[in-house]
Amino acid sequence: MASNVSPEQDGLPSIETATSSDPVKQRRAEIARRRSFGIIAHPDAGKTTLTEKILLYSGRIEEAGAVRGRKTQRAARSDWMKMEQERGISVTATCLCFDYDGYRLNLLDTPGHQDFSEDTYRTLNAVDTAVMVVDAVNGIESQTIKLFKICAERKIPIITFVNKMDRPGGDPLRVLTDIENVLGIDAIPVNWPIGTGRDFNGLVDRLANEVIKFSPVLRGAHEVPVERAAMDDAANCPFPPEIMDHVRDEVSLLEGAGVPFQNELFLKGNQTPVFFGSALTNFGVEQFLQGFVRLAPPPSPRMSDQGLIDPTNPNFTGLVFKIQANLDPRHHDRVAFVRVCSGRFERDMEVTISRTGERLRIPRSHQLFAAERETVDEAYPGDVIGIVNPGKLRLGDTICGGKPLQYRGRWEYAPERFVRLRCADTSKRKQFTRGVTQLIEEGAVQLLSDGGTTLHEPTLGAVGELQFDVVQFRLASEYNAQTTVDRLPFQMGRWIETPNFDVDKYTLPSGSRVMYDQTGAPLLLFADDWSMDYFLRRHPDVKLSEHRPEV
Structure with a gap:
């Protein structure tokens, strides 16, 4: 030692x-x-x-x-x-x-x-x-x-x-x-x-x-x-x-x-x-x-699409690794948690969202302590700041003060439980839709569709059963929308990495289904391990993944 x-x-x-x-x-x-x-x-x-x-x-x-x-x-x-x-x-x-x-x-x-x-x-x-x-x-x-x-x-x-x-x-x-x-x-x-x-x-x-x-x-x-x-x-x-x-x-x-x-x-x-x-x-x-x-080491270089970026690089970059709705339930706000990766952050600075190329000014930035917030004027690599998200930021986004770049990371993981969510009270439809939209934006659950699904009765996927309890609890307590769920008979999902996958050309096991996540990526839903193994034996050319490929 x-x-x-x-x-x-x-x-x-x-x-x-x-x-x-x-x-x-x-x-x-x-x-x-x-x-x-x-x-x-x-x-x-x-x-x-x-x-x-x-x-x-x-x-x-x-x-x-x-x-x-x-x-x-x-x-x-x-x-x-x-x-x-x-x-x-x-x-x-x-x-x-x-x-x-x-x-x-x-x-x-x-x-x-x-x-x-x-x-x-x-x-x-x-x-x-x-x-x-x-x-x-x-x-x-x-x-x-x-x-x-x-x-x-x-x-x-x-x-x-x-x-x-x-x-x-x-x-x-x-x-x-x-x-x-x-x-x-x-x-x-x-x-x-x-x-x-x-x-x-x-x-x-x-x-x-x-x-x-x-x-x-x-x-x-x-x-x-x-x-x-x-x-x-x-x-x-x-x-x-x-x-x-x-x-x-x-x-x-x-x-x-x-x-x-x-x-x-x-x-x-x-x-x-x-x-x-x-x-x-x-x-x-x-x-x-x-x-x-x-x-413990201080902040280290991070991999991006332009190679390793050192924290001492003078250009500000930050990684959005979490989005949380309703830290202040009175205002139904959305806060993006940003890890500062390089340079120096200054409040009211203008940044570029690398994914879209859109410019975003940050007039409000906070130091976080659970649900408490304090205004912060500057931050350095290693710091985590909260910025009010006007709906333009997503999980995994990189924001840059200089030339845009994209940090790598994995943000979606294969769901293992699936439900259809219903709100019987039509007078609460607006609150229900808003709540589901924000919870999906957070990554609390994944929205799945067969190509034409709307948020009227969304199909949701999650890693664990308790995540649906959280969704129902938060819809009721934060959006005043009471809901029920119907469990769907699937036990695992796998993303399809095979380019130009055409479901009509493949034989799916009984009880399996192809759906699409919120980005449009195809996801195969299986009833059990046997069904997935059967599909892979029949179609060895298809590549499946437990997580969406890195951004």
Whole structure:
């Protein structure tokens, strides 16, 4: 394990130079102190609880909430939508911008439930680092594997937080083995737990060669009193000698059997630094946050149709990775979440939408904190800003201050559930149509047609069943339109990548159907795996895809 990792990476200056009067140095210094990251985890691993505690230690909130099913529990700040608060689940990605120790952090909090994984997949287009939360008892779980594969595909470096070390059954060595065997990357512990379950009350800081003891008296408070001592300082060590003997044996085993941390391998996604702790009790959260801001890379170059674009490029570019309707329900507004990728954003600037070539002036821009907004006059690469979308922006759009270019990314994923949506109250037809249009624009669901379908009774596709519940809930609460759904007998959809596909020339299995998404791309709907396999055996010349090709 390396003794330290500098935040000065890729030649960027340290954050201490961020007050320079030179505009170029100022921009580079601002880039150097940005950290943009998302948190990925299996449901119930503690992702949202960790998010709340990070906000607590940054001073952005004064009291942390937690995701709970009980209505009496204070709602987590990152779960701002009414349905999230009522059900105790995260159903939409949100942005939380805040400062910590001189760094500007843009935390993109994503849903953990697999039914809302589309939102998570899209959001990962906008981050430079992923924080993987692992349950110390359950280890690597199915949704973690799916999200890890997305990060690996996009070469996003991962920092791991092993949560719930205070629960009985947690085994840190087993978790490290799990990460290495299941995910295929080296797990490098930055710290090491002293005790597990009810006996977990301290950490070994391997970088500082210190032991840290947490006070069990104020569990749940913001400031958890700690005692520190050097590993070899027996006189001042807060732990009994027999415990320290065992801890030294474990740390010696790690030193002998482990591989050294290499920053280059971490940035390539071949190693993950691992922190241990308990988000619920605050044990290890501050140590994790301090380590994160120094290990996580600043904004990196991004691939476009014109090659890699460096964040230090003076021309402003931004990527629209999320669109959210009704952040302010009173005005039924639409906000586009934009990741600044290069240059410097200035409020009231005029940009080009690369997809259409249309010019767009941005008089209103906001820094986001869940549903809260503050006017922001400038932003730098790594920042996420919200701009009011007049209906001209789509998911995946690139906006540019200079010569137009298009960033690459994947924005639509194969639906697995299908319904026909109905609104029986004809007096609510206008609200129904407007609501469906905005929810489709967000990417909450996909609109499918057979060539002549209108929004009167739209056919919708989604990755998970709960997405339809969200659509119905939001249509009722935000647009006052009550709806019903008819489930359709399809279990998967696949885009057809074969050019000039003519459905009349192919034999479809019984119960299958060809439809078209909102862009006009053909999509084959199958009743089950057997039907798809049968079709591919009969027509080996047809190429199917689980996601729409990159923009």
